[in-house]
Amino acid sequence: MRAVGLPALGALGFILLWWGAVLVEVADPVLLPSPAETWRETMHALNTGPLWHDLWQTVQRTVVSFLVASLIGVPLGIALGAQERLYRTCEFVVDFFRSTPASALFPLFLILFGVGEGTKIAVAAFGAALVILFNAAYGVMNARRTRILAAQVMGAGRVRIMFDVLVWEATPQILVGMRSGVSLALVIIVVAEMFIGSTDGLGQRVIVAQSLFESGLMYGVIFLAGALGYLLNLLFLILEKQFVHWAGK
């Protein structure tokens, strides 16, 4: 009860604060519409307009880029982590690009992939893959040494140790990496939808609503993007709890 009750109270407080600000007219109603108006306009756009389509496009792009990132980042991270010397060699490059704002890469990826779906997904996948790779490699490198020795003394060879010990030892960290990766992918996709040749997606919808002074809708889409990010994060938290039952024990 408390797990749901307190956060709900916080959310209610936020909405009341918002409503209060509208009532005392802190800002121009065009800039700050009321919660009710935001709700009405957003529901209207969902029921009639292309907002569902936009939401679905953003979800799809995020999921695809996340999957690409995981397919590259997880195996590569594990392989690099298993050879610490090799990882140390690549570490600077990985760290450097991990720290580079992905948005700064848009022009480069536009040249490589042209204006279209490919670019958005490629940039998001690139950013997320580095985060996932980094976490997977660290998960493997931090594997409990005793466990590796135990497997070795029980007759496991290098490959077996990799699949029977290292992958499992790294799983909690890999899931943390995936959680960060999916959040980052969403951020990059929404920005890409705003600025690189898009006709749909939540990012595009925010920009369009803003330019048409549909501020209720603009706020609604922002919250929708927020809810999407929150749910993706929550999904991975639940996955971590369910799947990695042994973590920290």
Next chain:
Amino acid sequence: MSGGIAPRETALSIRGLRKAFGGQPVYDGFDLDVRRGDILAIFGPNGCGKSTLINMAAGLLPHDGGEILFDGRTVADVRVGYVFQNYREALFPWRRAADNIRYPMRRLGLPAAEIERRLERLSADFRVRFDLNRYPYELSGGQQQLVSIMRSLAIEPEVLFLDEPFSALDYETTLSLRALLQDVLKGREVTSILVSHDLEESIVLADRLLMLTRRPTSVADDVPIPLPWPRTPETLGEAGFVAIKTRCLRVFTEAVAGA
């Protein structure tokens, strides 16, 4: 020093062993023979190289020189068991206790029926009363270490290494595990090398006690322990035990603590 054990009776034979860390020698020409079926206890101060010795013998750590042979073979061709001090980090928490015990048998390629047969026999021998289908973290420390011991014995090792297996457990648990372990090791005649920090335990659980000095490590004393098996809590009060303990304490004060 080895007391002239006949070659066929020797399960493990170490000759001229050398090992150094960063130029600092730990072993510089170390010899040891372990008789088949014996439990050898190794007792020595922190950092003298007890773990290093059994890790080299078990093939977990390379040595710089000398040879370590198991009845003429190197460790690669021998089934060895190893019980780690830190059971929490030695078991696989993502596998159930029973699957932890099955793991080395699967690596050995034993048929499933044989694996189950051995698992049942181990549970009976160790009088397991908890559910082996639980995950290790659902078990008490003593139960976890018991699972580790069962796992190490599942492959019917030719030599079993135990590195301070009871040091993280409370006294009551230690006593009951000790009793179970001696029954099984003596019943199955498993050649064992037990590293211990507890002098009483080293005497009670062993056929022979090796007392090591500080680095560079040498043998301070090599004590035969001809007390009858099984050894019980009463053994600790018997004259034979007390005499051995007195001798060991004297050696300890002279050669180990005094140095």
